[in-house]
Amino acid sequence: MEGIFKSKILDADGIRRAITRIAHEIVEKNKGTEKLVLVGIRRRGVPLAERIQKYIEEFEGVTLPLGILDITLYRDDLSTIDVQPVVHETDVPVSIEGKAVILIDDVLYTGRTARAALDATMDLGRPERIQLAVLVDRGHRELPIRADYVGKNLPTSRREIVAVRLKEVDGDEDVLLLEREDDNPN
Amino acid sequence: MKWQRKDILGIEDMSVEEIRQILHTAKAMKGILMRPIKKLPTLKGKSVVNLFYESSTRTRTSFEMAGKVLGADTTSIAVAQSSVNKGESLYDTAKTIQALRADLVIIRHQSSGAASFLADILDAGVINAGDGQHEHPTQALLDIFTMEERLGDLEGKNVVIVGDVLHSRVARSNAWGLQKLGVNVTLVGPPTLLPVEMASLGVKMSHDLNSALPGADVVMALRLQLERQKSGLFPSLREYSQLYGLTTERLKKTQKQSIVLHPGPMNRGVEISDDVADSVDALIERQVTNGVAIRMALIYLLIGGSSNVVA
Amino acid sequence: MWWLKEVAVIDPSQTISSPCDVLIKDGKVLDIASSLTEVDVSAKAQGEAVETIEGKGKFLFPGLIDVHTHLREPGQEEKEDILSGSRAAVRGGFTTILAMANTQPVIDKRALIEFVRLQGERAGYAHVLPIGTVTKGMQGSELVEMADMKEGGAAAFSDDGKNIQNAEVMRLALEYAKLTGLPIISHCEDKDLAGDGLMRRGLASGRMGLRGIPGSAESVIVGRDLILAEETRGKLHLAHISTAESVDLIRKAKARGVDVTAEVNPHHLIFCDEDIKLNDTVLKVNPPLGSKEDREALIEGLKDGTIDMIATDHAPHTQAEKTRPFAEAPFGIASLETALSAVWQHLVVPGRLSLDRVVEAWSVSPAKRFGLNGGTLKPGAPADMVLFDPDYKEVIKPANLVSKARNTPFLGKSFQGLPVMVWVEGRLVQKDRMVL
Numbered sequence: 001m002e003g004i005f006k007s008k009i010l011d012a013d014g015i016r017r018a019i020t021r022i023a024h025e026i027v028e029k030n031k032g033t034e035k036l037v038l039v040g041i042r043r044r045g046v047p048l049a050e051r052i053q054k055y056i057e058e059f060e061g062v063t064l065p066l067g068i069l070d071i072t073l074y075r076d077d078l079s080t081i082d083v084q085p086v087v088h089e090t091d092v093p094v095s096i097e098g099k100a101v102i103l104i105d106d107v108l109y110t111g112r113t114a115r116a117a118l119d120a121t122m123d124l125g126r127p128e129r130i131q132l133a134v135l136v137d138r139g140h141r142e143l144p145i146r147a148d149y150v151g152k153n154l155p156t157s158r159r160e161i162v163a164v165r166l167k168e169v170d171g172d173e174d175v176l177l178l179e180r181e182d183d184n185p186n
Numbered sequence: 187m188k189w190q191r192k193d194i195l196g197i198e199d200m201s202v203e204e205i206r207q208i209l210h211t212a213k214a215m216k217g218i219l220m221r222p223i224k225k226l227p228t229l230k231g232k233s234v235v236n237l238f239y240e241s242s243t244r245t246r247t248s249f250e251m252a253g254k255v256l257g258a259d260t261t262s263i264a265v266a267q268s269s270v271n272k273g274e275s276l277y278d279t280a281k282t283i284q285a286l287r288a289d290l291v292i293i294r295h296q297s298s299g300a301a302s303f304l305a306d307i308l309d310a311g312v313i314n315a316g317d318g319q320h321e322h323p324t325q326a327l328l329d330i331f332t333m334e335e336r337l338g339d340l341e342g343k344n345v346v347i348v349g350d351v352l353h354s355r356v357a358r359s360n361a362w363g364l365q366k367l368g369v370n371v372t373l374v375g376p377p378t379l380l381p382v383e384m385a386s387l388g389v390k391m392s393h394d395l396n397s398a399l400p401g402a403d404v405v406m407a408l409r410l411q412l413e414r415q416k417s418g419l420f421p422s423l424r425e426y427s428q429l430y431g432l433t434t435e436r437l438k439k440t441q442k443q444s445i446v447l448h449p450g451p452m453n454r455g456v457e458i459s460d461d462v463a464d465s466v467d468a469l470i471e472r473q474v475t476n477g478v479a480i481r482m483a484l485i486y487l488l489i490g491g492s493s494n495v496v497a
Numbered sequence: 498m499w500w501l502k503e504v505a506v507i508d509p510s511q512t513i514s515s516p517c518d519v520l521i522k523d524g525k526v527l528d529i530a531s532s533l534t535e536v537d538v539s540a541k542a543q544g545e546a547v548e549t550i551e552g553k554g555k556f557l558f559p560g561l562i563d564v565h566t567h568l569r570e571p572g573q574e575e576k577e578d579i580l581s582g583s584r585a586a587v588r589g590g591f592t593t594i595l596a597m598a599n600t601q602p603v604i605d606k607r608a609l610i611e612f613v614r615l616q617g618e619r620a621g622y623a624h625v626l627p628i629g630t631v632t633k634g635m636q637g638s639e640l641v642e643m644a645d646m647k648e649g650g651a652a653a654f655s656d657d658g659k660n661i662q663n664a665e666v667m668r669l670a671l672e673y674a675k676l677t678g679l680p681i682i683s684h685c686e687d688k689d690l691a692g693d694g695l696m697r698r699g700l701a702s703g704r705m706g707l708r709g710i711p712g713s714a715e716s717v718i719v720g721r722d723l724i725l726a727e728e729t730r731g732k733l734h735l736a737h738i739s740t741a742e743s744v745d746l747i748r749k750a751k752a753r754g755v756d757v758t759a760e761v762n763p764h765h766l767i768f769c770d771e772d773i774k775l776n777d778t779v780l781k782v783n784p785p786l787g788s789k790e791d792r793e794a795l796i797e798g799l800k801d802g803t804i805d806m807i808a809t810d811h812a813p814h815t816q817a818e819k820t821r822p823f824a825e826a827p828f829g830i831a832s833l834e835t836a837l838s839a840v841w842q843h844l845v846v847p848g849r850l851s852l853d854r855v856v857e858a859w860s861v862s863p864a865k866r867f868g869l870n871g872g873t874l875k876p877g878a879p880a881d882m883v884l885f886d887p888d889y890k891e892v893i894k895p896a897n898l899v900s901k902a903r904n905t906p907f908l909g910k911s912f913q914g915l916p917v918m919v920w921v922e923g924r925l926v927q928k929d930r931m932v933l
Contacts, residue, residue, distance in 0.1 A: 073218070073228040073256070074227060075228075078228065083188050087486060123225070123226075124221060198704075297824035298822075299705070303823075306776055
């Protein structure tokens with residue numbers, strides 16, 4: 001992510017605490033782990049989902065099923081973005097029929113990714129309910145979507161970039177607020 | 187890698203990276219095909235035209251399904267019902283398709299080069315679904331996809347392609363693609379059907395199937411057009427079958443659990459014995475699914491992004 | 498009267514290859530001398546106005562004679578007609594063209610011979626000489642009335658476009674044509690070997706999946722016809738030789754004294770099978786382009802005289818016909834307007850062929866073999882001449898072509914060295930690349 005550094009929103013400890021809290025909230029809100037299926041949205045939603053799975057395993061002694069969702073084919077901006085995104089596999093190893101699916105992503109912004117993820121999930125079957133967990137909610141929604149679990153609410157301007165870096169993907173572990181370098185609004 | 191191509195015309199000029207990207211995308215597409223709901227919104231509002239000058243229910247249906255799963259509108263121009271039979275030239279047909287503002291055209295044609303001819307005229311993307319004796323890239327990609335599913339990385343593997351290589355676009359496309367992936371390809375057939383000029387494909391050639399088989403991971407039998415006998419290209423089905431027919435007994439010479447592939451439809455008892463044909467049939471379901479997945483991948487790569495929006 | 502001063506005359510018929518002054522009067526060459534003075538010229542003009550042309554740096558040679566053109570009239574005038582074809586000829590430096598007989602109907606009767614000849618005269622550009630078929634309807638079985646057709650103006654007999662498959666018919670044709678003294682032109686293609694091939698059989702055809710035509714499709718018939726010509730002592734001309742094997746066969750036959758001449762097309766001297774692209778039919782031609790080795794053998798054969806002539810095999814087609822998938826487009830290259838410049842640029846400039854040899858092969862030899870006027874600038878000869886400017890530059894554009902056809906591989910290519918003035922019987926018919 002290109003941009004001028006403004007501030008560090010979360011460090012490794014902050015991320016750990018936020019994820020741990022979300023893990024607890026998920027179990028609490030769903031009154032246990034019975035119907036839960038964790039689904040990480042590619043790409044950084046996947047390690048976040050794995051961590052949530054691990055934390056729940058630690059305090060509940062239950063290994064929840066974990067899936068990976070690639071939402072590329074459900075995006076509504078394919079014909080406008082410059083670089084055609086590479087399609088990866090979706091891998092949800094269990095049936096989600098009648099389950100409580102927890103979609104997990106790093107940042108909630110316009111809501112379009114979440115919308116695509118909802119559609120993608122529905123095409124896999126008919127879950128009892130779907131909930132959304134995100135590490136950072138930065139506002140600026142363009143669709144009527146909200147997260148059920150939020151690690152950090154962060155008011156931003158559209159000129160700002162929220163960079164989530166996770167050690168599994170990026171090597172580093174933090175959440176940064178950056179400012180777009182170019183003056184061109186696009 | 188950013189996808190650059192407007193058309194898929196052949197494997198010969200494709201890069202290894204492009205082939206890898208297609209196979210990778212096809213893997214994701216196959217996952218979608220295994221789901222209960224096989225419908226995507228991806229290509230909503232895009233139109234795909236199937237233009238088949240040779241009848242091939244299997245390939246045409248495969249492309250139609252691929253387009254539909256991706257959410258595109260697919261139209262098939264069946265040659266028998268259209269003006270192509272009234273002497274309308276491919277050029278005129280292309281102009282009509284252009285006016286219809288199709289996003290993608292799938293063409294199967296009896297003339298080598300027909301697909302690139304169409305691609306030169308159209309702004310829309312073109313996928314070659316088989317042109318004369320030239321190439322059949324989607325068939326080769328699906329064969330390669332199936333081989334990779336079964337064998338893993340194909341580098342260093344041995345593939346024998348046996349039969350009427352001279353007239354086979356499937357053999358040409360497979361030979362190009364497999365070579366690029368580091369496969370040792372051997373073409374086998376009688377000298378009349380595997381003449382010296384096939385050396386242009388840059389792979390090993392042999393007229394003796396028995397000596398080519400040892401070590402083969404994959405044996406691909408090509409369909410023998412029975413009318414070739416009338417043109418004198420081989421003396422009899424009996425002799426052809428004795429020399430080049432795949433039988434269980436003969437396949438033991440590979441000394442491996444080789445995969446047998448056939449682009450179909452098979453002449454049982456000619457290029458392939460009944461029992462071997464049964465083993466090919468066992469793979470048919472997988473091949474059909476893989477065919478749709480490959481074609482979905484290609485359709486997505488060609489018209490899924492912004493670079494291929496027809497203005 | 499025309500006075501061309503200090504022009505580099507290339508006339509192999511008189512072994513002239515040096516700067517000269519040339520006088521043209523009453524449609525004929527009047528004088529050719531190392532230099533002339535005003536006094537000499539005005540004495541010879543006898544009061545007639547003298548047009549003087551500074552020829553320095555330019556070549557003057559006898560008008561080219563093309564023994565192999567398809568003018569498509571009668572029957573296929575959408576491709577070309579005698580008027581457009583003969584205009585294309587003079588634009589390209591040709592003052593005499595022989596028109597092949599495979600029109601619709603085919604030219605197998607004296608009446609049709611006369612028609613083609615008269616259409617040529619009416620057009621009034623290059624001399625158009627008809628070739629008659631060898632067999633009625635070009636069916637390859639019954640001979641035409643050769644003597645009568647010769648009376649009508651036939652310059653030769655050929656079933657070009659089709660081969661006479663029956664060897665006995667070919668033998669009889671070579672025998673009977675002796676009555677006329679005219680050569681039988683063989684199309685040199687075995688129908689069965691050629692099959693429905695699309696290009697020369699070889700690595701390139703194998704790669705592209707285009708059905709191949711083996712070199713033997715030509716050489717087998719070349720061999721057959723050479724043997725028949727030797728046996729009958731008939732007069733044989735072999736059209737569009739394209740393989741090394743054919744060159745070899747002809748060389749050996751000539752050494753035995755067989756009465757044979759052979760021609761080669763410019764495209765076979767310039768291109769080879771590797772130049773063919775699957776999505777471009779412009780190089781789809783019959784006989785097909787051979788290998789690089791074939792091309793070298795053809796150039797060698799032309800240099801050493803095994804091949805006597807260059808001929809265009811001008812084969813005009815409409816754009817609609819050529820804008821088709823490779824298998825469906827017709828064979829042929831339209832070349833009258835570009836052939837000389839192409840040979841100049843691709844063979845003479847790089848030193849592969851001398852201009853003297855080009856003129857000999859494209860003017861002197863054809864005149865000799867077919868008994869035609871022209872092919873020389875000897876005083877008294879008809880002033881069929883070409884002024885060639887080696888510095889003149891032109892980009893070949895569809896709008897500039899006067900042929901109806903656009904099927905040339907040189908479209909968009911830039912040429913340096915073009916015919917800038919052409920006279921037919923002393924009449925200027927092309928000046929500064931414009932047909933008058």
